[in-house]
Amino acid sequence: MTEPSAPAPVTPEISTRRAARAARRSAQQARTPRAGRNLPAAIGVGVGLVLVILASLVFWKPAFVYLVTAAALVGVWELDQALRSGRVDPPRLPVLASVGLIPLAYYAGADALAAGFAAAAALVLLWRSVGAQQDAVRDVAGGVFIVAYVPLLASIASLMVAQPDGVGRIITFILVTVASDTGGYAVGVLRGRTPMSPSLSPKKSWEGFAGSVATSAIVGAICVGVLLDGAWWAGLLVGALAAAFATVGDLAESALKRDLGIKDMGSILPGHGGVMDRLDSLVVTAPVCWALLHLLV
Incomplete structure (x- = not known):
């Protein structure tokens, strides 16, 4: 019967290597933001995007429309690629068009x-009907969804602009x-304790959501009063509901x-991910803001 081998002795050299690895892990964790972003890159890209949008609005309104069209084209491409990774094959040309x-x-x-x-929805259906019939319903549904x-x-x-x-x-x-x-980001980092939806977005908290609503409501009251000559309470309502729907869009x-097993929709925007990772909140809040501003202002 073979005797069990004794564990290898821990030499000073091995102990040193283990300590060095532990130190590197600790340093890496310390450098990682609590909210999981590369904060300087995210701020720089965010400020740059806002400046480009404001410039397009100030100088020529159609430039804003074409800027949104270009961003949507990239977003459609990213979403198409993401769905294909989940074995959905939307008709590419109709969804891009x-x-x-x-x-x-x-x-x-x-x-x-x-x-x-x-x-556009009819074109997606007709385009897909030409090919093989297997999984056609799934592909058409994916295309119309995009x-x-x-x-x-x-x-x-x-319509707003x-x-x-x-x-x-x-x-x-x-x-x-x-x-x-x-x-939401600031309050979530500083005060976030209660997870909102751990299975979908572990870093989102109810405290952060409260910060989102409060901050957006204050900004809405200022913007509606100063830019649109509307009532401050209307701005509060616009901001609060925009924050709620923005959070829903982000969680969705x-x-x-x-479900698709991916972290980001793309990598074109440093610190943010893909274009769709920035549009997720905006496209959902756009109908809300359009309707409320139409009714209240």
């Missing part, structure tokens, strides 16, 4: 947008959404990414 809904809404209005969306999630919702921004006071409406919409993200995309 559907970003034409964004300038269509600006130049022709809401009725044309509704007709254009119906035509068209509705990105180009259709992004087109609401075109087309108004006579459209620049003020768009700035209000963007600032309340950014304030929601910033306030987190659920989608978890």
Whole structure:
């Protein structure tokens, strides 16, 4: 019967190597932000994007529409690639062409947008019907989902900017959404204790959500009063509901990414991920801001 071998002795050299590895792990954890972002890169990219958007609004409103169209085109491509990793094969050309809904809404209005969306969905169906019939329903559903999630919702921004006071409406919409993200991030890092949805987004907390709502409501009251000459309470309502829907949009995309087994939709924006990782909140809050500003201001 063979005697069990004794464990190898721990030499000073092995102890030194283990201590060095432990020190490196500790240093890496210390450098990792609590909220999981590369904060300097995220701030730099975020500020740059806001400046580009403001410049397009100030100098020529159609430039903003084309900027949104370009961002939506990248977002559609990222979402298409993500769905393909989950074995959904949307008709690529029709979903990419559907970003034409964004300038269509600006130049022709809401009725044309509704007709254009119906035509885009029909094109997805017809395009996919030509190929093999296996998984056709799943592929068509994926294609219509992309068209509705990105180009259709992004087109609401075109409807807002087309108004006579459209620049003020768009700035209000963007600032309340950014304030929601910033306030939630800051309060979540400093005071976050109670997870909101651990299975979808472990770093989101109810304390952070309260910070999102409060910050967005304050910014909304200021923007509506200063930029749109509206009532402060209307701005509070716009900001609070925008924060709620922005959080829903963020959690919805987190659920989608978890189901597909991916961390980010892309890597084009340092510190943020892909374009869709930034559009997730904006496209969901756009209809909310458009409707509330239309009714209350």
